[in-house]
Amino acid sequence: MIRRGCSKPLASAALLSGLGLALAAGPALAQSKPGTLRVAMTAGDIPLTTGEPSQGGEGIRFMGITVYDGLTRWDLSKADRPPVIVPDLAESWAVHDDDKKVWTFRLRRGVKFHDGSEFTADAVTFNFDKLLTKSAPQYDEAQAVQGSLWDGSLASWRKIDDYTVEITTKQPDANLPYALANIFMSSPRRWEEMGRDWNKVAQKPSGTGPWRLESFKPRERADLVRNANHWDPARIPKSERLILYPMPDSNTRVAALLSGQVDWVEAPPPDAIPRLRQQKMQIVTNIYPHVWPYQLSFLDDSPFRDVRVRKAANLAIDREGLVKLLGGLAVPAKGQIDPSHPWFGRPSFDITYDPKEAMRLLAEAGYGPKKPLRLTMIISTSGSGQMQPLPMNEFIKENFKDVGIDMEFEVLDWEALRTRRRLGAWAPENKGRSGINNSTAYWDPDIGLIGPAASFMPVPLGFNWGRYKNDKADALATKAKQTFDPKEQDKVLAELHTVMVDDAMWLWVVHDLNPRAMRPNVKGFVQAQSWFQDLTSVTVE
Amino acid sequence: MLIYVLRRILYTLPIVIGVSLVCFSLIHIAPGDPLSAVMPDGASPEVMAQIRQAYGFDRPLPVQYLKWLLNMASGDFGVSTMTRRPVASEVFPAVANTLILSAAAVVIAFVLGTGLGLVSGYTAGSLRDRGVTVLSTTGVSIPHYWLGMVLVVIFAVNLNLLPATGMGSGGLSLRWDDVQHMVLPALTLAVIPAGIIARSLRGTVIDVRKQDFMQTLYAKGLPGRRVFVHVVKNALPAVLAVMGLQLAQLLGGSILVETVFAWPGTGFLLNNAIFTRDLPVLQGTILVLALFFVFINLAVDIVQSVVDPRIKRA
Numbered sequence: 001m002i003r004r005g006c007s008k009p010l011a012s013a014a015l016l017s018g019l020g021l022a023l024a025a026g027p028a029l030a031q032s033k034p035g036t037l038r039v040a041m042t043a044g045d046i047p048l049t050t051g052e053p054s055q056g057g058e059g060i061r062f063m064g065i066t067v068y069d070g071l072t073r074w075d076l077s078k079a080d081r082p083p084v085i086v087p088d089l090a091e092s093w094a095v096h097d098d099d100k101k102v103w104t105f106r107l108r109r110g111v112k113f114h115d116g117s118e119f120t121a122d123a124v125t126f127n128f129d130k131l132l133t134k135s136a137p138q139y140d141e142a143q144a145v146q147g148s149l150w151d152g153s154l155a156s157w158r159k160i161d162d163y164t165v166e167i168t169t170k171q172p173d174a175n176l177p178y179a180l181a182n183i184f185m186s187s188p189r190r191w192e193e194m195g196r197d198w199n200k201v202a203q204k205p206s207g208t209g210p211w212r213l214e215s216f217k218p219r220e221r222a223d224l225v226r227n228a229n230h231w232d233p234a235r236i237p238k239s240e241r242l243i244l245y246p247m248p249d250s251n252t253r254v255a256a257l258l259s260g261q262v263d264w265v266e267a268p269p270p271d272a273i274p275r276l277r278q279q280k281m282q283i284v285t286n287i288y289p290h291v292w293p294y295q296l297s298f299l300d301d302s303p304f305r306d307v308r309v310r311k312a313a314n315l316a317i318d319r320e321g322l323v324k325l326l327g328g329l330a331v332p333a334k335g336q337i338d339p340s341h342p343w344f345g346r347p348s349f350d351i352t353y354d355p356k357e358a359m360r361l362l363a364e365a366g367y368g369p370k371k372p373l374r375l376t377m378i379i380s381t382s383g384s385g386q387m388q389p390l391p392m393n394e395f396i397k398e399n400f401k402d403v404g405i406d407m408e409f410e411v412l413d414w415e416a417l418r419t420r421r422r423l424g425a426w427a428p429e430n431k432g433r434s435g436i437n438n439s440t441a442y443w444d445p446d447i448g449l450i451g452p453a454a455s456f457m458p459v460p461l462g463f464n465w466g467r468y469k470n471d472k473a474d475a476l477a478t479k480a481k482q483t484f485d486p487k488e489q490d491k492v493l494a495e496l497h498t499v500m501v502d503d504a505m506w507l508w509v510v511h512d513l514n515p516r517a518m519r520p521n522v523k524g525f526v527q528a529q530s531w532f533q534d535l536t537s538v539t540v541e
Numbered sequence: 542m543l544i545y546v547l548r549r550i551l552y553t554l555p556i557v558i559g560v561s562l563v564c565f566s567l568i569h570i571a572p573g574d575p576l577s578a579v580m581p582d583g584a585s586p587e588v589m590a591q592i593r594q595a596y597g598f599d600r601p602l603p604v605q606y607l608k609w610l611l612n613m614a615s616g617d618f619g620v621s622t623m624t625r626r627p628v629a630s631e632v633f634p635a636v637a638n639t640l641i642l643s644a645a646a647v648v649i650a651f652v653l654g655t656g657l658g659l660v661s662g663y664t665a666g667s668l669r670d671r672g673v674t675v676l677s678t679t680g681v682s683i684p685h686y687w688l689g690m691v692l693v694v695i696f697a698v699n700l701n702l703l704p705a706t707g708m709g710s711g712g713l714s715l716r717w718d719d720v721q722h723m724v725l726p727a728l729t730l731a732v733i734p735a736g737i738i739a740r741s742l743r744g745t746v747i748d749v750r751k752q753d754f755m756q757t758l759y760a761k762g763l764p765g766r767r768v769f770v771h772v773v774k775n776a777l778p779a780v781l782a783v784m785g786l787q788l789a790q791l792l793g794g795s796i797l798v799e800t801v802f803a804w805p806g807t808g809f810l811l812n813n814a815i816f817t818r819d820l821p822v823l824q825g826t827i828l829v830l831a832l833f834f835v836f837i838n839l840a841v842d843i844v845q846s847v848v849d850p851r852i853k854r855a
Binding site for chain 2: 044045048054141142144145148199218219220245246247248249251252255256258259260261413414415460
């Protein structure tokens with residue numbers, strides 16, 4: 001008779017413990033397989049596979065430079081210096097002496113797509129049309145949207161012969177080789193084979209890259225295998241297989257790494273790092289072209305119109321303390337660019353923590369206990385490159401309070417913040433806001449220096465959110481666009497950065513250190529100073 | 542009876558329209574541009590206008606709503622702004638995956654909940670009852686994503702007995718390799734419904750046992766276990782109602798638990814769609830889930846009226 005010492009809960013308990021014992025006897029779980037690299041990405045889905053990946057930098061990292069090549073690429077083989085652009089599918093290029101808008105690219109011979117067809121100039125024009133020519137049958141809106149970040153300066157292109165392409169830009173643009181590193185070459189023949197349907201191509205894409213996409217399940221996993229016929233023998237992957245898992249939750253990624261389900265995770269949260277180190281996981285960090293700033297408003301109602309206020313705010317931030325808060329996973333900023341980079345220049349304004357000087361400058365500018373400086377900053381709760389926005393902003397708010405600055409926040413989610421950034425400080429939605437806390441990249445001159453500083457590059461065309469106008473900066477930006485020798489251009493850009501820092505254009509806080517965690521048996525990885533990484537040298541033992 | 546069923550079905554129609562209106566407008570009220578997620582930084586105004594037009598976001602809202610409703614009714618759920626895949630091909634596999642997980646969770650919750658509920662109902666007032674009450678209250682109060690993470694740490698990371706994430710090879714599979722992926726998330730999801738079922742069953746059992754007819758049954762000389770069957774029959778409708786609600790809620794796919802376990806169900810889908818502002822997927826998924834809820838309630842009402850002849854809803 002039941003109900004006395006009801007056996008149901010006991011039965012359940014017995015069942016569970018029995019299960020436990022059975023599990024203990026079960027097969028070994030999710031262990032590393034030599035030759036297979038399993039990666040957990042922060043993205044929530046597999047990036048678009050047809051050529052121009054979605055999901056931002058992570059998409060390019062895992063579905064762009066893996067499966068595809070472009071005319072140029074970043075050299076990601078060194079950890080101790082910023083990467084430079086090197087030839088990829090184009091062996092060489094030169095801008096015409098008499099017309100600086102026209103470039104000739106000589107293409108590499110003997111390159112084959114994964115489907116066996118030859119890479120020729122026809123493939124190049126096919127892919128440019130895919131992104132920019134609406135009337136072309138191969139025009140793909142999904143890829144066009146992703147590519148629009150890079151192809152903005154392309155005016156026209158034509159095939160000169162099978163291995164030569166001529167590209168014309170809208171204005172003289174020395175940064176074309178940088179942009180081309182993100183325009184990937186998808187096989188025209190595969191598109192024809194798949195009935196001219198990009199959705200079908202997405203299932204079986206064909207590029208020229210070191211990896212081939214074997215299969216993928218949306219939102220779950222993607223399997224890439226080594227392309228043994230890759231044209232660059234130095235970059236034939238050492239691993240046989242690369243498996244990508246979307247895992248947007250950072251704790252899930254940590255659990256997956258610790259339990260052996262994956263070998264490599266992107267962006268572990270700072271508080272998990274000590275535990276990971278204790279479990280003998282490798283934590284790899286390196287500086288990369290990222291900075292965490294407040295982009296300031298220069299409109300009439302903004303207190304930041306006064307350079308003394310901008311300098312004071314920069315000097316009021318305790319960056320070392322903030323780095324401690326972040327578990328050492330950041331580096332104090334001295335400007336937009338990090339000091340070891342060729343574009344840093346020689347600014348005379350030294351960005352440090354000097355609250356006394358900050359208060360002095362604020363007093364000089366007319367602020368004090370009788371007239372406190374009030375700021376409203378737009379911030380987000382998360383987002384790519386935003387690091388840990390809420391604790392960081394709270395920390396800086398306290399720093400500011402110490403010098404008499406009263407900072408309020410308008411807190412938005414990441415996509416809403418991106419919209420506000422695209423609208424510009426002058427938009428009605430942004431009225432009364434002193435700045436926006438949006439992380440910035442500087443892997444190429446347009447994104448990092450020219451876009452933010454030039455008055456002729458307001459958002460959404462460029463990255464000048466606050467209507468910053470400085471004639472010296474404008475002149476240098478224009479000059480940089482027309483300096484075609486990379487070393488000479490570096491010098492001009494360094495001058496531009498010097499002007500930006502001396503004018504305290506933005507509030508620069510820290511550079512992220514791009515942490516990744518991997519199991520002890522993962523070897524051969526060189527963490528480049530880049531948003532992109534080359535996985536071809538990585539092995540799992 | 543038939544009239545009751547027909548009438549309930551008829552009432553469902555305005556509910557469905559109301560749900561669709563709310564679901565459609567909620568998303569448009571949210572701040573931010575629906576297309577900002579699709580646009581990479583630096584997209585030109587021309588590209589943005591072009592995309593806006595392609596998705597019909599430039600039309601007035603009532604027009605968009607009608608167009609959307611008509612499309613939905615004919616099975617065209619639109620295309621995801623992030624992946625360009627048809628929304629239906631995203632939503633329905635996710636619903637299937639969540640169904641698999643919810644079914645497992647409901648079974649566990651039912652077993653645990655009825656067991657605990659019966660024990661505490663029958664031994665009301667005793668130490669055992671108190672113990673079970675504490676247990677079920679704790680179960681209901683624990684944030685389940687926290688519980689999920691704790692279970693992962695114990696079973697996956699420390700003991701290495703179960704996988705931490707994912708669904709295995711996907712689909713309905715009874716192989717241990719795949720079923721083991723379901724154990725921790727289903728357990729995590731089952732805890733709250735089990736607690737709710739236990740608490741509500743306890744109350745119902747106590748009430749039933751207080752009724753006069755119970756005395757009659759004992760007086761008739763029925764053995765304890767036959768009386769027990771009567772108690773269960775009387776308590777069943779209440780349990781079914783609670784379970785129906787819980788199942789519908791589980792089908793919503795706990796966003797948090799599915800994200801913690803990277804289980805590719807509707808919760809995971811919604812989580813990504815919210816952060817990437819993928820409006821078509823959001824609208825399609827929320828509508829499908831809301832409709833599930835409505836129809837399950839309808840089914841539960843009908844089943845209840847069948848099981849309990851006292852309910853006369855003529």
